[in-house]
Amino acid sequence: MAHFFATVLPGLEYVLENEIRYKIADAKRVTLERGKVFFTSSLPVGALMVLRTADNLYRLIHRFRVGPHKIHLAGIEQEISRLELSWLYGNRSGPVSFKVNASRMGKHTYSRFEAAEAAARGISKREARYRHEKAGTHEVEFRLDICHEEAVFALKLTDASFRYRKEARSFTRAALRPTIAHALVWLSKPEAMDVFVDPCCGSGTIVSERLAYPYFQIKGGDLSEEAVASAVENVGFHDRVEIRRWDARRLPIDAGYADKIVTNLPFGRQISTDEDIATLYQAVFKEMKRVLKKNGFAFCLTDANAALQTAAEQIGFSWCKETTLSLKGLHPSIYLLKKQ
Ligand SMILES: C[S@@+](CC[C@H](N)C(=O)[O-])C[C@H]1O[C@@H](n2cnc3c(N)ncnc32)[C@H](O)[C@@H]1O
16 A cells, blocks of 8 residues: 545645545545645555645655754655665666755754755765756656644655646636536535536636536536636537527527536626626526526535625525635635525
8 A cells, every 4th residue: 555645726626535435436535634645555546646635745754753853864864765766767877866845844954945955965865866957857856844843755756747637738817727616516426317407618727627527518608708718628529418598697598408517607807887786697597497407506616705605695596605706816616605
């Protein structure tokens, strides 16, 4: 069993935990920390790439205690120099370039850069062919997270193409990260017979993530022509998937047609109409309630909490706040709205 962890946007740890338990058949010792989910598995690394809520995957190498002062940097170096690292590039001869990224939380008299340097010295001491590459390209990336008195040392298994998806995408101004879009999709419990709608689809990130699972029909639309063009390009052509320009306040969809709605509502400066946000949400929710089947539901992401809650109550959805995210200084929440 190897030890791994996945990084995830704070607030979505429990969604990723659920995805790991569902998709990684032999996952054990699944534990959560802020922004991370740890687990063990004997599956090859390639089999872990199915985790779409994760931002990055790491192989956990070592956890150890660290001191708070500069003299304790020698301890980091020593601890890492004792680790078995030859498995990384077992039979390969010749130098391997590496980089160490470090983070630090708590009171220490050294910086994260000094901690990274200490770790790099430890790695090179252990494996002479591992060459520290401070700038420029590197073949291997290690990560050292120091949280108060504990250090986590790991090997990075993924690059940016993992979380931004391999296929080329065009992102509009308000585009959602694919990993967050996936978390919303995963919360909706995708099923093969789903009729799935994103009424404010923007560049189509949520629709693209929904395509990872079987569906019956998917419809997405947006008021902005530019967003629709971008969504059409990003989503591509698929049977039973329709992307078109529409106004979410007057959806061209029959009453009682949709099982699930998942959407990232416009908020803040993203509002593209002259209505205020409360009026817009009220009109959109009225339409969402009309097009949903009985017992259908919607997952909505927004930071306009008061507007969402007021509109949900006025329209007669039962609602609850699922989780709040920590995203570049913003704190949008995911809401579940149910039609009874
Ligand atoms: C937060 S963005 C969605 C971003 C999208 N999830 C993505 O990844 O690109 C909100 C979207 O709502 C759209 N919008 C605003 N008012 C709308 C309306 N009345 N009907 C349909 N879409 C609307 C905006 O044009 C914008 O693209």
